Amino acid sequence: MAWRLYTYYRSTAAWRVRIALALKGLRYEAVPVHLRKDEQLAADYRAISPQALVPTLTSGEQFLGQSLAIIEYLEETHPEPPLLPADPVARARVRQLALAVACDIHPLNNLRVLRHLKHQIGLSDAALVAWQRHWIVAGLAAIETLLAQSPATGRFCHGDTPGLADLCLIPQLYNARRADVDLAPYPVIRRIEAACRENPAFIAADPARQPDAE
């Protein structure tokens, strides 16, 4: 199957899918969609992504949107190596960590929201950064607690192999640094990040390594 991934190098949602594809050893063609040039709003892209968001994954017929839906699809169709543990409670834990990023941090800070806050609401650049920091800190503090209090946390968010929670967390830390969030209060998160940084799939998916990196 020849995969095509509509992606933007700095999109943390697209980045999650790039990590998942790399962890599963699935090759794909990257089709850059330049978000800052509004290419996602073009009619031909909206025809495959009515939400006008990246990522979109396709093998030619179906166009799959929403990063976590795409990753669950990859998990179901290419189960090895697994990105979720086998036990239902453990799976719920990993999904909870992933959704704490994907629902409660990222959507508040993605490009379309920051643009709206700046241009429609009139936030200053300083207020915009304060907004980002507020939601990132709230989210990371809760995630740090969830990780620190659970014996299931290992070298990675769950056990000693990388999975769904890690591939959501790592891109979010990149955005945290761009917003100058102090990561010192999150030692477990930083330790997991260090482990991910040594993993070839995480290295390959890094924004700086993408064909559309600037």
Place this chain on the structure above:
Amino acid sequence: MAWRLYTYYRSTAAWRVRIALALKGLRYEAVPVHLRKDEQLAADYRAISPQALVPTLTSGEQFLGQSLAIIEYLEETHPEPPLLPADPVARARVRQLALAVACDIHPLNNLRVLRHLKHQIGLSDAALVAWQRHWIVAGLAAIETLLAQSPATGRFCHGDTPGLADLCLIPQLYNARRADVDLAPYPVIRRIEAACRENPAFIAADPARQPDAE
């Protein structure tokens, strides 16, 4: 198994789980967490929900957070009736629709964000409603397109039985009406809502029927 659900009658995230439990015929004890009285911020609730959000589901030992993680858990442990179709591409479609609500509409408009916009950013009540409408309209328009263009859409979002996409969509429409969003441009969504309104599980999960309804 005796389930306990920490819930708030108007929380659309808790409402999703209430529908899922009802669809699967699972009885539970509702433990109200009064969000407007900040009960979610109390130390005893934060001990089980570090994000200080509802819903949380427990059977006494594990405390599961994040509505979609909880619902996937229920789906895996109580597969009948299914809330997701069997085919992986179809599952991705349903999850995409669910996440379009859960990631890209709801998190921008939940109570903690509206409060922050009002008290920290200083938005007027009118600007606050405009903010809500903006993201609800953007999300519902995309969902309407996804539903209208797919032959997989049936009496419900996917086929003729209610599932994960429906139980995200219906609570969001309640919030849309509270923000005076005109739903006329979304005929497929309105038709699906009418079907859900006849379903006993959706009726039982309605905010007005909850023990903490005001």
